[in-house]
Amino acid sequence: MQQTMRWFGPNDAISLKDIRQCGVEGIVTALHEIPVGDIWTVEAIKTRQETIRKAGMEWTVVESLPVHEDIKKANGAYLQYIENYKISLRNLAACGITIITYNFMPILDWVRTNHAFENADGSKALLYNQVAFNYFDLFLLKRPNVENDYSDEEKQIAINYGNTLSQSDKELLFKNVLLGLPGSKVNFTREQILLLLENYKGINNDKLRDNLIYFLSEVAPVAEEFGVKLAIHPDDPPFSVLGLPRVVSTEKDLNSIFSAMPLNANGLCYCTGSLGAEPNNNLEQIIDDYGDRIHFLHIRNVKRENKDVFRESEHLNGDNPIESIMEKLVLLMQKRNVSLPMRPDHGFLHSIEEGKEQYPGYSLVGRLKGLAEIRGLEMGIQYKLNLN
Structure with a gap:
């Protein structure tokens, strides 16, 4: 796997120097300063790209190129925002950045209490x-x-x-x-x-899914033409919040999305935490069924305390069978002859960083611990497979 780490740009309290010392070569980031729906220009992309290169790394994955709420609702200026999205995809491809993560969650990105x-x-x-x-x-x-x-x-x-x-x-x-x-x-x-909630009145799961598929019917062919891989992030949590629709939560949802738009550019950000928070999802089966659509990996784990509570757990200790998942991913990469980019997700906040300005889930030490564990697990699996 290609080890990467997320960076929130120049205003991130964690510097590129800090991240480089974790041993990663790839950065996952976005142009957060550009308003959602506006075009990412080649100049803006290259400026950020050069900043990352000067720190000794490459910008390998976009997370995220956000989808404007008008597109999700299919109203307002949604057609213009779709055209802008296509231009941004072309501009990213022109700069050599070809893995683009996005989500289709209404209003809220992810929710924790x-x-x-x-x-x-x-x-x-x-x-x-x-x-x-x-x-x-x-x-x-x-x-x-x-x-x-x-x-x-x-x-x-x-x-x-x-x-x-x-x-x-x-x-x-x-x-x-x-x-x-x-x-x-x-x-x-x-x-x-x-x-914002008022604006979603009348939009149920079926309508939101239709809007997602229309969006993909417009942007996936452009992505395919320019060698870009779109990686949709699953809903987090994988169920409705605030009465809002959810359409990327289950294996059935994934089947609907990939069946409706069969181009390989229409792919998945395989997030073991988001998918694993739904106990009925079989994470290993998802790899078997949609392995050719997996373009980016978020590896983390969750512990479901009861029907009402789940929490982030250590990367290797939780309800998700990380060892067997990783073995399937190693075999998948061998089969496809690719090294998928992976980032450790939602690390713990350790006492050494207590009191520092940190975004929840994105402290440096917690993610470094997860990265080391995942890297070691992958190497052990590779060694095991080479012996067989």
Whole structure:
């Protein structure tokens, strides 16, 4: 595998020098400063590319070239935004960057209710608690008609949970759920999120899937022509939040997307954490079924505490069978004769970095630990396979 690490650009508290010392040669990043929907110019791409090269690495994967909300809703200026997307793809290809990650999650990129769950050893991890989210939705956000989405039992459980929270706990929960996208330090406000939700009225899973497939019917042929691989990131978490539709959560979803647009450029960012948070997903079977569509790897693990709670776990210790997954990926790369880019995802925050400005899940030491573990596991598997 080609080891990479994510960098959020010049404003990232973690420098390229720090990342280079982790032993990676590839950088996963984006032009976060460009408004969503605007064209990524060749000049802007090359400027960022040169910054990374001067630090001794290459920009190997874009994460993400974001999809404008108008495209997801198929309204407003969505046709122009699709044309802009095509131009950005061509410009990236002209600069030699050909793996493009994106997602089709409405409004929110990923959601957690706790960004500092304390593990037994004192390190901190990301956690999602459905009961906490229900309390946020019902009694903090108070979106219109929210009570219709919950049973009386769920409402009472949420009330009981809320009774255990202080005012500062409630404020932190609100902030955690509506944290801005990676690379951003701006949270959504209640008014902003309610307006955005209003704009999704009438858009269910079927409609959102249709809009995704239309988008792909426009951009995938361009990607194919210019040798670009699109890698859609699964929904995180892989179920509806705030009543919003989800269409990249299950194996059935993947089949719908790849069947509708069979070009190989229409591919997958294989995220073991996002897919693994849905217990009915068979991560090994996904490799068997869609291995030729896997263009980028996010390796992390999760622990499902119960039906309501999952948390990020150590990369090698969780509910996902990482050893067998990695063996399948090694065999897949041998079969395809490629070295897929991989980045360790959502590392723990260790005490040595406590108090420093870190984006949740993206502390340096936690990701370095994950990278070392994954690299060692891969080398062990390769050695084992060479003996057989």
